[in-house]
Amino acid sequence: MALHPGFPNDPHTVLDPSIRWFPADEAMRETSMDKLMPPLVAALRQKVKDFRDGGYVGATDTSRSLLNWWFNTPHLIPQTDGNMTEFQYFFAQRESLETIIYLYDVVGVNDKFDLMRFDSSGAVSANMFDETWRRFVVKMATGAGKTKVLSLALAWSFYHKLYEPDSRLARNFLVIAPNIIVLDRIYKDFQGLRLFFDDPVIPDNGFDGRNWRDDFQLTLHVQDEVRITHPTGNIFLTNIHRVYGGEDIPASPEDDNSMDYFLGTRPTGATTDSQVDLGMIVRDIDELMVLNDEAHHIHDSRLAWFKSIEDIHNRLLQKGSALSLQVDVTATPKHNNGAIFVQTVADYPLVEAISQNVVKHPVLPDAASRAKLSERQSAKYTEKHADYIDLGVIEWRKAYAEHEKVGKKAILFIMTDDTRNCDDVADYLEGNYADLKGAVLVIHTKANGEISESTSGKAKEELEKLRKQANEIDDAASPYKAIVSVLMLKEGWDVRNVTTIVGLRAYTSKSNILPEQTLGRGLRKMYPGGIEEYVSVVGTDAFMEFVESIQAEGVELERQAMGQGTKPKTPLVIEVEKDNEKKDIDALDIEIPVMTPRSYREYKSLGDLDITAFAHQRVPYRTFSEEQQREIVFKDITTGAITHTTILDTAGIADYRSVLGYFAQTVMKELRLISGYDILYGKIKAFVQSELFDCEVDLDSANTLRNLSELSATKTLIENFKKAINALTVKDKGDAEIRDTIKLRQTRPFVTKEQGYLVPKKSVFNRIIGDSHLELIFASFLESCSDVVAYGKNYLAVHFKIDYVNAEGNISNYYPDFLVKLPDKRTVIVETKGLEDSDVPLKMERLKQWCEDINRVQADVTYDFVYVDQESFEKYSPKSFSELVENFTQYKV
Known part of the structure; x- marks a missing residue:
């Protein structure tokens, strides 16, 4: 029952159904895989794969926009150190949402009979389903991010109901926790709707022509603190016990058995606590979606938990409505006899989560x-x-x-x-x-x-x-x-x-x-x-x-x-060996000055941007049919892949402002501009109107918007604006000064993934790990050099970085690989490289400049640099570090 040999380690990788784990030997994959899994999952995985590969054909415009935003759009999140890191949802989270949306939008699942069409076991019968409403169960290993799935499902339902005229989903949500501890955790994420904005749940305004952030109007109500002010736009976050009705309401802090309030079990006896009757709430609203966290509790039709949800559904039926959807997430959707819930539509098992280091x-x-x-x-x-x-x-x-x-x-x-x-x-x-x-x-x-x-x-x-x-x-x-x-x-x-x-x-x-x-x-x-x-x-x-x-x-x-x-x-811990009696930390320490950045961005210059001086190749303005004009297709400017589409409304009336706003936001995000949107928007508007195409265009025309979706137009606009803005706003101060120093001995311990390492004698660190095999070989070489006093790997935890302008004209940071201390008060900064990329000459030019700046403002230590390419290092095998510096391949800059 081992994992497929091709199963990837990266939890973000899209998983093909043919390599997913199942409870049998690999030899049985072809004949028995679909019969040994949750009965609906095997068929659904393949259907959802086809749905994904086909660009989400069959989904509503709203669903397709959200899927593309969540899973096909890069999301850069700012870090505390000023850098940006890319955020991605796990594939397990992605597949869960894709499956829910596929079942609702494409299949049109209404009840258990629609779900039974995907049974691969042949053993599922209608009496295995207790509920009469639409219910999907998502099985995800503990720690794989079930709460994020709930947040995405909630946002999808909200926007679907808001934007799709025939939607039967809801903008009111009952989020149920099995106990007070889970409720605390969910509340921490949902408070102030924090999770929806900290994660890229809500698209930027202007994405696909919608004002997503402005339209996301929700009020969070927790337990008894319910204040309904609108018929829609409510999240009711509650402990499962508050869902009970009538005589079944249990578990209050005031109960005799108040420990049950802490982690929740249904007690006997009365309660004196004033409970919220959610039945009363339902009488005031016409739409509701139920979201259950740790939902293996809600599985037995005899339990008050199930009966309470059933009662809510029945009350909605009396008003001509219905419970729109119930989504349950749990690591163990199993009955007491071990049988899995037949409503399980997605499965990310523990074995896969462990293999991908999610847990x-x-x-x-x-x-x-x-x-x-x-x-x-x-x-x-x-x-x-x-x-x-x-x-x-x-x-x-x-x-x-x-x-x-x-x-x-x-x-x-x-x-x-x-x-x-x-x-x-x-x-x-x-x-x-x-x-x-x-x-x-x-x-x-x-x-x-x-x-x-x-x-x-x-x-x-x-x-x-x-x-x-x-x-x-x-x-x-x-x-x-x-x-x-x-x-x-x-x-x-x-x-x-x-x-x-x-x-x-x-x-x-x-x-x-x-x-x-x-x-x-x-x-x-x-x-x-x-x-x-x-x-x-x-x-x-x-x-x-x-x-x-x-x-x-x-x-x-x-x-x-x-x-x-x-x-x-x-995990491997990299630390300074202060307690190693065999090491003289003072002698092995290396001190590096921290210079003020030479490169900076002058935001006030954005108004000086001259759109007539781009010197670009103008894009031919094409005439599209009325049908072609209704579909606006945006493509990635580097790969040409479709990133998202916009279908204009039936009246053919389009708002160019949203499209231009999307371009402005894209440029700002890629250049990490924090201000200047209004100026940039005006420049882009004038550029599109007069400079982008081979003729003047009417911005209100649907044909113009269709032209803007062509890859040639998108690439020309974004790339030329980025290039021009960088040329205008990125400046070199022409000088730098020392503002601080870094000592290797002050590096805080950090953990790293299991990998090869060298135990050094000439470094303050306990281990030298390499991002490549070349780095380990080079570290071994430094250990053998008699003319090397000490050296250190420039780990991210050291915080030694040099600003430089990369090949795209953006200000970026460069982290050299090694710091080497020589006997004659010299410190050499070493860059090792297997294959050279377009940024290497720019990094080396900047490193040379950095050394010159340092040597000009201080004379205590002389700083130099050397570039070590793998081919030459392996070919010439220098015998000492001085030979490397003097006779090797110091980069020609």
Whole structure:
């Protein structure tokens, strides 16, 4: 059941259905794959692939615009250091939205019978569906970004209803959380509609001729704080318990069983809390969409949760409306008997998420390590399980020491079998390990993972404090380093820093717990990007047998030696070896001056832009038919691929202002201009009217807009404006001065992905990693050079960068590869390169200029540079660094 050999590591890569994981040997892929997956998923993956490859034909204009904005438009997000980074949605998130939109727009799914058309198993029947309304379930591994899927689905429904005349979707949303912890997390993302604007959920105004941001008018209501001011434009964010109606309303902080309010289970008995009757809300609105997070709870037609949603649907039916759509997201959409929800339309399994480093890799003790552990003969719980607890603490301590170097706190989690033993373990940890004294958080849960207060009798204030402590345990300010519980909180407890799980109890199917849920709270990653992270899992034989059953889901569990004297299973940490007695850090340190930038952009010059001096080749103005004029197609100026289309309304009336605004925003975004939109818009308007085409044009004409969508016109406009703006606004100060210094010894520790490295003797760093094999070879060469005192890799964490103007005329930053310290108070900056690109001469010219500037303003150290190309380095094999500098390939600039 291994992954397909061609399965990619990048979670953003579009996945072909033919390489997706399924629970059988590779030899059965051709004959049995579609019958061994969630019954609807196999056929839908292929249909959605065709839908995607065909440019979303069949989708409404609104849906196609949003899909192209989310997944086919580059999104640059500003960073705190002033640089920009590209944001991309995971493919799992993309496929989920594409599937939902395909089913609604193209297939026109109304009910279970429409969904059953995609059954590949032949075993799905109508009585497997309890609901009578439109419901789609998305299965996504914990940590793969389910909340982002909810935000995209919400935005799509809102705009679809707003812009599409016949839409049956909604602009009111009931977002349901299974417990108060999940609600807290969603509220943090949704507060102030932050998630919708921090992520590129909402398109820019002008994209495809719509004012998306101006039109996105929504009010967020949380729990009882509901103030309906409009019939549309409401998000009702609520704990599942507030959805119950009549006598079924449970779980208030004022309840006798108030622990259930904390993590939610349906209690018996009355409540004195004033609840919001969502039935009343439904009577005031005509449209509603339900979005469920961690939705495996809502699966049984006998439960009040399902009955409440059914009641809302029925009330809407009485008004001539209906529940527009229910979207559920969960990592484990399974019934108590293990059968998957038949409504599952998209699936990103845990095995794929682990392979693509979206979540942590579970690591278990190898056979030799497990053989050293045993349950002792003792009536005292902690004495009986001392081996497992001690091993867990050892593994946690090793991880804690490594992560602490980069300012992260590792968390230990221990699961027991009842609340009394939970307290025993907490006392054992605090009494036997000094570093855990006062650092253990105890949370009592029932056997099924729901919070219980039967043994603790905690009051509301204490529960709120517990809730806050559990949510903030990742923070450095939190005193807690370990959590002990009857079970890890079942869902919603999105702590990222769990590095070690210790299980002291076994689970059975009767407890309704899956191994994915047991491991789930420890799978969320601590670090962004594709860095491999690990969670060590240890425990009794019965517990380990339960955990290993996850292999049926295709997860290959890694095993390694654990205990004293073994290496920690953590990401690579690069740090300055201040405690290495064999290294003289003072001698190995390299100091680099930080110069003020020479290049800058003078924004006030934008008004001086002369559109008549572009010297461009004018674009022929073509005459299009009325049908051709209705479809405006925009293409990527570098690849020619279609990025998005605009269909003009049936009256043929188009607004050129939106199209010109789109061009202005594109130019500003690519040049990172922060002001000047009004000036630029006016320049583009005049350019299109008089200079772009081979004749004067009428901007109000639909034919002009159709001409503007041609690749030749788009490329001519954007490229010439970028070139002219750069030439006008990018200036060279002509001088630079030292404003600060960087010392390698002050570099903060950082983590990096698992890769080859060299352990250096002549560097302050503990490891030298290379972005290429050439860099590792070159580092080894520096180690062997007797005329090299010290050297260092110029990691991003060093923060040594030089501004330069790239081949496109933009101001950019250049990070040289190596810093080399020589005996005669010389420091040489080295650039290594396998293949030369168009920016290399510009970088080297700027590096030469930087050295000249430095040497002119100070005389303590002489700075020089050398360019090392791989072909010459391998061909001539210099014997010393001086030979490299004097006789090698110092770049001709």
